[in-house]
Amino acid sequence: MLKSKLFLKTYAGIIACVMVFAAVSYLSSVPWLRDLLEHQEERTGRVVLDNVYELASSAQQEILAWQESALRMRRHDLRNLLQLVETGTGRLEAQNGAQHVNAETATAILLESIRLAVDEQGNSGIDYIEEEVAARKVILTERLRRHLHETRIADSGYLFVFDGGHEMVIHPNPNIEGVNVRELLNPISNRSLSSELMAAADTPGDRVVYKWDKPSDPGNYIYDKVSWVRYLPAFDWYIASSVYRDELQRTGDQLTARILAIHGLILIVTLIGAYFFLRRIITPICRLAETATRVGDGDLSASTTIDRNDEIGILAKAFNAMVARLRDQFHNMEHRVAERTTELAQTVRNLEDRSRENAELTSMSERLLSCSTEKQVFAAVTQTCKALFPHDAGRAYLVDSDDQLQLAAQWGNNAHLVPEGPAPSCTATRFGKVQRHVPATEASRCHQYHDEGVASLCIPLQTEDAMIGIIELIPTIERGEDVSQVLDNRQPLMTTVVEHAALTVSNLRLRERLRQQSIKDSLTGLFNRRRLEEALASEISRVKRYGGQVGIVMLDVDHFKRINDCYGHDIGDKVLSNVGDLLGRTVRREDIACRYGGEEFTLIIPEADTKGLRALAELVRSRIEAMDLPELAEKVTVSAGTALYPTHGQDVHSLLKVADIALYEAKQTGRNRIIDADEVLPELSPKESS
Numbered sequence: 147m148l149k150s151k152l153f154l155k156t157y158a159g160i161i162a163c164v165m166v167f168a169a170v171s172y173l174s175s176v177p178w179l180r181d182l183l184e185h186q187e188e189r190t191g192r193v194v195l196d197n198v199y200e201l202a203s204s205a206q207q208e209i210l211a212w213q214e215s216a217l218r219m220r221r222h223d224l225r226n227l228l229q230l231v232e233t234g235t236g237r238l239e240a241q242n243g244a245q246h247v248n249a250e251t252a253t254a255i256l257l258e259s260i261r262l263a264v265d266e267q268g269n270s271g272i273d274y275i276e277e278e279v280a281a282r283k284v285i286l287t288e289r290l291r292r293h294l295h296e297t298r299i300a301d302s303g304y305l306f307v308f309d310g311g312h313e314m315v316i317h318p319n320p321n322i323e324g325v326n327v328r329e330l331l332n333p334i335s336n337r338s339l340s341s342e343l344m345a346a347a348d349t350p351g352d353r354v355v356y357k358w359d360k361p362s363d364p365g366n367y368i369y370d371k372v373s374w375v376r377y378l379p380a381f382d383w384y385i386a387s388s389v390y391r392d393e394l395q396r397t398g399d400q401l402t403a404r405i406l407a408i409h410g411l412i413l414i415v416t417l418i419g420a421y422f423f424l425r426r427i428i429t430p431i432c433r434l435a436e437t438a439t440r441v442g443d444g445d446l447s448a449s450t451t452i453d454r455n456d457e458i459g460i461l462a463k464a465f466n467a468m469v470a471r472l473r474d475q476f477h478n479m480e481h482r483v484a485e486r487t488t489e490l491a492q493t494v495r496n497l498e499d500r501s502r503e504n505a506e507l508t509s510m511s512e513r514l515l516s517c518s519t520e521k522q523v524f525a526a527v528t529q530t531c532k533a534l535f536p537h538d539a540g541r542a543y544l545v546d547s548d549d550q551l552q553l554a555a556q557w558g559n560n561a562h563l564v565p566e567g568p569a570p571s572c573t574a575t576r577f578g579k580v581q582r583h584v585p586a587t588e589a590s591r592c593h594q595y596h597d598e599g600v601a602s603l604c605i606p607l608q609t610e611d612a613m614i615g616i617i618e619l620i621p622t623i624e625r626g627e628d629v630s631q632v633l634d635n636r637q638p639l640m641t642t643v644v645e646h647a648a649l650t651v652s653n654l655r656l657r658e659r660l661r662q663q664s665i666k667d668s669l670t671g672l673f674n675r676r677r678l679e680e681a682l683a684s685e686i687s688r689v690k691r692y693g694g695q696v697g698i699v700m701l702d703v704d705h706f707k708r709i710n711d712c713y714g715h716d717i718g719d720k721v722l723s724n725v726g727d728l729l730g731r732t733v734r735r736e737d738i739a740c741r742y743g744g745e746e747f748t749l750i751i752p753e754a755d756t757k758g759l760r761a762l763a764e765l766v767r768s769r770i771e772a773m774d775l776p777e778l779a780e781k782v783t784v785s786a787g788t789a790l791y792p793t794h795g796q797d798v799h800s801l802l803k804v805a806d807i808a809l810y811e812a813k814q815t816g817r818n819r820i821i822d823a824d825e826v827l828p829e830l831s832p833k834e835s836s
């Protein structure tokens with residue numbers, strides 16, 4: 147709590163506000179109140195003085211009134227006395243007239259009358275009045291003294307009376323009464339204090355301020371005293387008050403102390419109250435902040451334990467609800483991320499599978515490119531299928547020349563398959579469409595599978611113009627696996643494999659066809675001159691390596707131009723075709739019969755000797771001559787020249803040239819005959835060993 151910046155700032159703010167308020171209220175009220183109370187005390191002191199003055203004044207009035215009354219009575223007595231004197235005088239005149247009293251006697255009688263009158267007046271004389279006035283003044287003085295002794299201004303302030311002669315009449319200190327205080331000086335002005343008091347009496351600012359000592363600090367004239375003075379003229383009295391100024395200010399001081407105490411108390415109460423108030427406000431805010439920090443650090447299990455029925459409680463509940471929602475969202479997000487991760491992993495696995503499959507397909511494509519036979523193609527297919535579907539089995543069938551499916555390759559465990567392969571009624575066979583067999587499904591029941599649990603995928607090897615075979619995949623179905631799903635998974639990849647295989651087989655077949663076309667003569671079905679030269683070169687190489695001989699027979703149809711001319715080109719072609727056919731049938735398997743060009747033919751006879759070569763040439767010639775062509779009215783004959791490698795030539799062209807020379811010789815010497823190279827070029831023939 148005390149570590150909370152919010153608390154410290156707020157608390158410091160409250161303390162500052164309270165202190166400022168206290169200072170402002172103190173400064174704005176206390177000096178004013180002190181002045182007010184001092185004036186009030188002064189006024190009270192002044193009222194006391196006025197009351198004493200009024201008292202003395204009324205007593206003075208009473209004495210004066212009594213004196214007036216006494217004097218009035220005295221005047222009345224004097225008038226009575228005058229009347230008495232007049233009466234006495236009259237009586238005296240009468241006696242005088244009657245008794246003839248002399249003047250001295252008359253005067254004595256008159257004085258005696260007056261004495262008697264005065265004696266009758268007794269105590270009502272002037273002396274009595276003055277004495278009575280003096281007595282009354284003494285009584286007044288005494289009564290005033292008692293009163294003044296009982297009267298206090300503030301704590302120790304008092305009143306005193308001195309007369310115009312500076313003599314102290316009444317003073318709380320009896321020792322000073324009767325003392326002339328003229329010489330008592332004001333320490334400030336250094337003038338007679340009594341004179342200053344007299345001067346100030348009953349003036350507008352009728353007070354005198356001076357320094358005086360204190361009973362507790364005698365002789366030290368540093369304490370302010372204030373005196374007010376009023377003059378009582380009848381008695382020539384100066385009634386004055388004297389009070390220490392600090393006593394006048396004491397009430398203000400006490401009030402100041404009390405205000406300070408109240409302010410202090412308010413401050414303490416405020417501090418304590420503010421502490422508990424802020425604690426109540428800031429403690430939950432601190433908890434909220436701590437919880438928010440934990441949430442910010444990722445701890446979504448954090449929650450405030452604030453249970454209050456106010457705005458902070460509402461805030462805490464809203465915060466908890468917000469965190470709970472965030473937690474739910476986070477968990478949902480984590481769940482979704484986990485799902486996405488799983489999907490991603492699956493995708494990666496799929497991609498890896500696809501990549502592996504692509505690599506296998508690429509590898510298969512490379513292998514297929516290097517295939518020169520269909521057997522190699524199906525070996526590559528088998529290898530690829532084993533790699534792609536290691537747990538599956540399969541077979542490959544090729545359509546033979548009789549349109550029958552013949553097993554070309556197989557892999558995996560095919561024990562459950564019937565040996566004869568797909569039936570002609572199979573959709574894959576009949577329509578060249580993918581055939582799926584899902585066990586226990588009536589629509590796809592395949593006759594091959596006696597086991598109802600075997601699933602299969604038959605994909606036709608389809609070229610542009612024909613169905614050349616079928617590849618059949620028998621997947622291993624795990625327990626609980628959906629067969630259709632498994633077939634769906636296998637079908638695209640397997641289709642690609644089959645398409646590659648079909649394309650390769652198709653290419654091989656096309657290549658073979660093109661090769662055949664490039665080396666064969668279309669009219670006779672024999673090899674053409676190009677193939678002749680290749681084959682002869684090959685045979686010469688073989689003889690060079692392994693020894694032996696190669697014989698060639700060069701044949702030319704005699705007078706073929708005449709046949710063309712007489713029977714037409716078609717008949718000429720037929721003659722050529724028949725000659726070619728005969729040559730093909732006459733030579734051995736290892737011999738090569740070629741159409742050299744036009745009506746010329748050449749036979750390559752490996753491992754031939756002069757004799758055998760001549761015999762073969764003769765056999766051919768005789769069979770051609772024996773040919774029966776109904777369109778012709780004449781026999782077809784051929785002339786031939788033979789030559790032997792290495793006897794008559796060291797290479798293809800020299801050998802052919804020698805044979806051609808022999809042929810030419812046969813033509814020149816009558817046609818329908820055989821001429822050996824030895825006959826035309828005896829210098830080339832081997833010398834007979836003698």
Ligand SMILES: Nc1nc2c(ncn2[C@@H]2O[C@H](COP(=O)(O)OP(=O)(O)OP(=O)(O)O)[C@@H](O)[C@H]2O)c(=O)[nH]1
Binds near residue numbers: 704705706708710813
């Ligand atoms: N029908 C047909 N005629 C061909 C073919 N190739 C070449 N010829 C013809 O064969 C004839 C060959 O004639 P020549 O070279 O004079 O030889 P020849 O008439 O047989 O005479 P000799 O060889 O001396 O017996 C030419 O008229 C060619 O037009 C072909 O493929 N079909």
